[in-house]
Amino acid sequence: MTDVSGLSIGILGGTGDQGKGLARRFALAGHRVLIGSRSEQRAQDAAGDIGSGATGGANAAVAAEADIVIVAVPYEGHKALLESLRAELTGKIVVDCVNPLGFDKQGAYALPVEEGSAAQQAAAVLTESRVVAAFHHVSAVLLMDPAVEKVDLDVLVLGDDREATDTVQALAEVIPGVRGVYGGRLRNSHQIEALTANIISVNRRYKAHAGLRITDI
Amino acid sequence: MTDVSGLSIGILGGTGDQGKGLARRFALAGHRVLIGSRSEQRAQDAAGDIGSGATGGANAAVAAEADIVIVAVPYEGHKALLESLRAELTGKIVVDCVNPLGFDKQGAYALPVEEGSAAQQAAAVLTESRVVAAFHHVSAVLLMDPAVEKVDLDVLVLGDDREATDTVQALAEVIPGVRGVYGGRLRNSHQIEALTANIISVNRRYKAHAGLRITDI
Numbered sequence: 001m002t003d004v005s006g007l008s009i010g011i012l013g014g015t016g017d018q019g020k021g022l023a024r025r026f027a028l029a030g031h032r033v034l035i036g037s038r039s040e041q042r043a044q045d046a047a048g049d050i051g052s053g054a055t056g057g058a059n060a061a062v063a064a065e066a067d068i069v070i071v072a073v074p075y076e077g078h079k080a081l082l083e084s085l086r087a088e089l090t091g092k093i094v095v096d097c098v099n100p101l102g103f104d105k106q107g108a109y110a111l112p113v114e115e116g117s118a119a120q121q122a123a124a125v126l127t128e129s130r131v132v133a134a135f136h137h138v139s140a141v142l143l144m145d146p147a148v149e150k151v152d153l154d155v156l157v158l159g160d161d162r163e164a165t166d167t168v169q170a171l172a173e174v175i176p177g178v179r180g181v182y183g184g185r186l187r188n189s190h191q192i193e194a195l196t197a198n199i200i201s202v203n204r205r206y207k208a209h210a211g212l213r214i215t216d217i
Numbered sequence: 218m219t220d221v222s223g224l225s226i227g228i229l230g231g232t233g234d235q236g237k238g239l240a241r242r243f244a245l246a247g248h249r250v251l252i253g254s255r256s257e258q259r260a261q262d263a264a265g266d267i268g269s270g271a272t273g274g275a276n277a278a279v280a281a282e283a284d285i286v287i288v289a290v291p292y293e294g295h296k297a298l299l300e301s302l303r304a305e306l307t308g309k310i311v312v313d314c315v316n317p318l319g320f321d322k323q324g325a326y327a328l329p330v331e332e333g334s335a336a337q338q339a340a341a342v343l344t345e346s347r348v349v350a351a352f353h354h355v356s357a358v359l360l361m362d363p364a365v366e367k368v369d370l371d372v373l374v375l376g377d378d379r380e381a382t383d384t385v386q387a388l389a390e391v392i393p394g395v396r397g398v399y400g401g402r403l404r405n406s407h408q409i410e411a412l413t414a415n416i417i418s419v420n421r422r423y424k425a426h427a428g429l430r431i432t433d434i
Contacts, residue, residue: 106402184419188415191408195409197405208433213431214428
């Protein structure tokens, strides 16, 4: 297993539920966590909520400083944000966990993405970064809940760079209970993002915070 | 749980691996199973392999006779076959388990489907049937293996007709070890079909016959 213990983690969109939940778990595991936001003040407020030494800053500053950068922004602003951070993200592992979803009265559904998926969109924009897709199905509620010690979830990690996917699998496993499982190449990330719509359907039907486990591995 | 014990199960494409594996498990569970194929002879040969009272016939005869019809044909012939069976399938629960996938030297990938998914294509063709999507991720190897008593898998069942999805969930559960889990509306079936490409990637990386389990339900 790749040693990720010394790596600092930047989270763009770290003031949203998904980003904040991940930030909390990485900070609890001893990582230096940098929360990014369009608003430096909101980032600092979120970092204060999280504690464990997390700090907040503008997205560009966080992107430049962190060893690994997680992208947890709403899909609407995804492409424009990454276009603005090409220089800061050069050479880095960028972990995209964005789920392009729409919602109507029948629930959630997958939005079409010209590049195929949010992760492929990131890779198309960030040609000098090492883009990995992961953390799509984490439950923000469970990540934030102090009563939840272990999260019963396999994080599927997708990408075309083996060293990068190995690193992100190891990073996923710093969250107690989580396994990082290789889930295929980046071209197969659309369905992993879209699957979040099904998980939302499961959550509604069963009143749950559903996750996935992969059997036989 | 819906009582499915008296229902006969027809499997179109029942001579393929996925269809044959399902046929075997339903026959073992005591269901009358009708294997369908373009070739009546090949259907009868497959039924002979399966035993437990399974019978074989041409696809049209099986579609007309069975209470529930499972569609397990290759994607290439999917639409044309269903167009030819509209009358036979009227009023029935039709369970689509087709995975539209392509393969190249990098492995499997999802094929685009004009209607969104194979299941939605089935629903578009079979406007008088009750189309449900399910059984995409079953491992034919495990279903066929006499040493495998329990299959460690949640079968995701998708559809817009609650009674039909309830029935198919119950049907999934006649296979020992399997849970039938509601997985959303038919419009969210593309990613469930496409996810089979990721499962193939997992199988290659981990030398496994991977399945899914949904946690917290």
